[in-house]
Amino acid sequence: MNKNRHIADRIKAAKARRRLKAEDYVKGILAGDRVMLGRAITLIESTRSEDRVKANEVVEKCLPKAGNSFRLGITGVPGVGKSTFIESLGLKLIDQGHKVAVLAVDPTSGVTGGSILGDKTRMEKLSTRDEAFIRPSPAGDSLGGVARHTREVITLCEAAGYDRILVETVGVGQSETAVHSMTDFFLLLLLPGGGDELQGIKRGIVEMADMIAINKSDLHLDAAKQAKRSYRNAVHLFPPKRSGWTVPTVLCSGIKGEGLDTILKHTAEYVSTTEESGYFRTHRQGQALHWFEETIEMGLSRLFREHPKVSQLLEDLKKDVQEGKRTPFSAADELLQAFS
Numbered sequence: 001m002n003k004n005r006h007i008a009d010r011i012k013a014a015k016a017r018r019r020l021k022a023e024d025y026v027k028g029i030l031a032g033d034r035v036m037l038g039r040a041i042t043l044i045e046s047t048r049s050e051d052r053v054k055a056n057e058v059v060e061k062c063l064p065k066a067g068n069s070f071r072l073g074i075t076g077v078p079g080v081g082k083s084t085f086i087e088s089l090g091l092k093l094i095d096q097g098h099k100v101a102v103l104a105v106d107p108t109s110g111v112t113g114g115s116i117l118g119d120k121t122r123m124e125k126l127s128t129r130d131e132a133f134i135r136p137s138p139a140g141d142s143l144g145g146v147a148r149h150t151r152e153v154i155t156l157c158e159a160a161g162y163d164r165i166l167v168e169t170v171g172v173g174q175s176e177t178a179v180h181s182m183t184d185f186f187l188l189l190l191l192p193g194g195g196d197e198l199q200g201i202k203r204g205i206v207e208m209a210d211m212i213a214i215n216k217s218d219l220h221l222d223a224a225k226q227a228k229r230s231y232r233n234a235v236h237l238f239p240p241k242r243s244g245w246t247v248p249t250v251l252c253s254g255i256k257g258e259g260l261d262t263i264l265k266h267t268a269e270y271v272s273t274t275e276e277s278g279y280f281r282t283h284r285q286g287q288a289l290h291w292f293e294e295t296i297e298m299g300l301s302r303l304f305r306e307h308p309k310v311s312q313l314l315e316d317l318k319k320d321v322q323e324g325k326r327t328p329f330s331a332a333d334e335l336l337q338a339f340s
């Protein structure tokens with residue numbers, strides 16, 4: 001019974017969505033209507049091709065009103081305290097007069113059906129605030145899909161007046177690169193004690209960080225200070241950042257709200273120095289181009305694999321390559337010829 005009602009509700013919502021025009025969504029978003037923002041995000045996440053066309057129109061129309069925000073990427077292994085930290089930071093930002101959107105990139109949700117980031121009841125206090133908009137990670141089938149949706153959602157949130165965008169991800173792999181390429185500043189949360197290998201953090205991720213915060217320093221102050229020292233030394237050995245920014249290492253406690261002012265002071269300093277140098281703008285321009293190219297590549301790759309001749313030939317050619325009957329290059333050339 002309940003299930004039937006659930007399905008009926010979904011059909012009703014889908015019909016309502018179809019009746020809405022792109023302008024209706026845009027009008028609602030620009031007026032800061034959270035329900036409309038939520039519906040537009042559902043439209044973005046839809047796989048129906050007519051929804052896709054409408055979603056593109058909504059995002060393009062919001063674009064001129066977007067961009068006026070600080071986009072903060074936050075990563076760290078599960079349990080490091082991300083949601084606790086984001087809740088404290090979000091409430092602080094709201095106290096300072098900001099509107100905060102919290103988004104997540106969790107490619108595991110589509111693969112496992114569960115999610116590292118989304119399952120728990122998270123950010124209870126922040127989620128009750130009108131000035132906060134929290135959206136869990138879209139359930140996409142690939143990191144590329146999830147990341148693209150999140151990037152579009154950032155545009156919508158900015159157009160709806162959210163001027164602090166927090167994008168959370170887990171510190172275990174590829175998703176950091178995606179979040180790094182859609183945010184202005186990348187914050188890595190670490191635990192006191194244990195090197196990054198012990199914490200399951202890859203060196204590349206440490207190098208990507210614009211700031212390293214040793215969280216839960218309320219629990220183990222000495223270990224946290226020690227970790228801070230060793231990361232400060234490690235950071236000096238990395239190649240200098242193109243932004244010219246020197247990566248600060250700080251202590252914090254999300255649960256006690258300690259160290260947050262220092263973190264915000266550093267991010268403000270980052271914005272003012274990189275705006276002055278022009279890096280802030282060129283970095284965003286580079287990111288936009290990156291997503292442009294990435295989307296073309298994703299689209300081309302899909303078109304290629306769905307092409308009737310290509311899909312017909314693909315498996316045989318793969319076998320020939322595996323068995324050494326064909327070189328990878330001539331087999332690939334043949335497929336590309338079949339596509340053109």
Ligand code: GDP
Nearest residue numbers: 077078079080081082083084216219253254255
């Ligand atoms: P996430 O998986 O990274 O989002 O981590 P959570 O925010 O869910 O926190 C994991 C656990 O660590 C929870 O039991 C929190 O209460 C606890 N925790 C989070 N931040 C802190 C902190 O700053 N200090 C202490 N002592 N515990 C914390």
